[in-house]
Amino acid sequence: MDEDSKLSRKTLLRAALAAGVAAPVALLGGPALARTTVASGQVPELTPECHDGDEPTIAQTEGPYFKPNSPERTTLTGPGTRLVVSGYVFGLACRPVARALLDFWQADVNGAYDNVGYTFRGHQYTDANGAFKLTTIVPGLYPGRTRHIHVKVQAPGRPILTTQLYFPNEPRNNTDTIFDPRLLMTVRDSGGTREAAFDFVLNVPQTPTTTTAPPSSTTTRPTTSTPPGGTTWTVGTNYAAGAQVTYDGRGYVCLQGHTAQPGWEPPAVPALWRAA
Numbered sequence: 001m002d003e004d005s006k007l008s009r010k011t012l013l014r015a016a017l018a019a020g021v022a023a024p025v026a027l028l029g030g031p032a033l034a035r036t037t038v039a040s041g042q043v044p045e046l047t048p049e050c051h052d053g054d055e056p057t058i059a060q061t062e063g064p065y066f067k068p069n070s071p072e073r074t075t076l077t078g079p080g081t082r083l084v085v086s087g088y089v090f091g092l093a094c095r096p097v098a099r100a101l102l103d104f105w106q107a108d109v110n111g112a113y114d115n116v117g118y119t120f121r122g123h124q125y126t127d128a129n130g131a132f133k134l135t136t137i138v139p140g141l142y143p144g145r146t147r148h149i150h151v152k153v154q155a156p157g158r159p160i161l162t163t164q165l166y167f168p169n170e171p172r173n174n175t176d177t178i179f180d181p182r183l184l185m186t187v188r189d190s191g192g193t194r195e196a197a198f199d200f201v202l203n204v205p206q207t208p209t210t211t212t213a214p215p216s217s218t219t220t221r222p223t224t225s226t227p228p229g230g231t232t233w234t235v236g237t238n239y240a241a242g243a244q245v246t247y248d249g250r251g252y253v254c255l256q257g258h259t260a261q262p263g264w265e266p267p268a269v270p271a272l273w274r275a276a
């Protein structure tokens with residue numbers, strides 16, 4: 001498998017969307033703006049599902065502090081370090097989901113939830129390109145948890161995904177029993193504001209509009225039950241930042257310390273591992 005084909009279709013589509021070529025009609029032609037298109041000069045085939053690593057975003061507990069009927073707003077205001085979270089909502093065919101509902105709630109800078117009013121609670125909808133943007137603050141810590149943001153995501157007429165988003169390089173990520181690196185945002189500093197990104201993949205069937213290859217006919221994905229050859233990555237091992245492993249014959253470098261768990265294989269969790 002060459003390097004291009006290892007790239008997530010979602011990643012490529014996200015790049016295309018971010019590049020401002022996000023007209024839905026263009027997307028219906030496929031995430032055809034992928035590097036594979038450039039390389040081959042042809043529109044890549046679509047598969048009915050994201051068999052290239054784009055599993056649906058995992059669910060997590062709602063916790064005790066959700067309140068229904070939050071106001072519709074994209075900006076949550078209060079003291080603290082400004083945080084902008086942006087991303088896209090995709091379905092199983094890696095197409096953006098327009099008008100998906102995202103309902104966010106989080107602690108304030110002191111780690112407290114407003115259970116009387118709606119401070120740091122708000123819902124919004126993705127735009128026609130499946131994009132969302134939340135302006136808020138970095139949530140404070142409270143006992144027993146690492147830093148996180150709660151969210152419910154729902155495509156129109158579909159079940160609700162309840163989950164949480166996490167911050168990289170948080171000391172408590174290693175001790176929080178709920179934390180899952182598959183829900184790590186990418187975060188960078190930008191002039192005093194934290195800019196975070198996360199893309200959701202909902203378990204929403206989508207029908208590709210182009211003729212496709214048979215599903216899962218050619219793509220192989222590593223599984224925990226049958227470790228591929230050339231693998232030194234091992235479940236249960238405590239990896240420190242900078243540690244190097246091989247997985248399926250490829251080298252990876254650990255980006256933050258953690259204990260390896262099933263489902264956290266290096267190709268599946270770019271927040272924890274980058275290709276060497």
Ligand SMILES: [Fe+2]
Pocket residue numbers: 063065107145148150
């Ligand atoms: Fe919480």
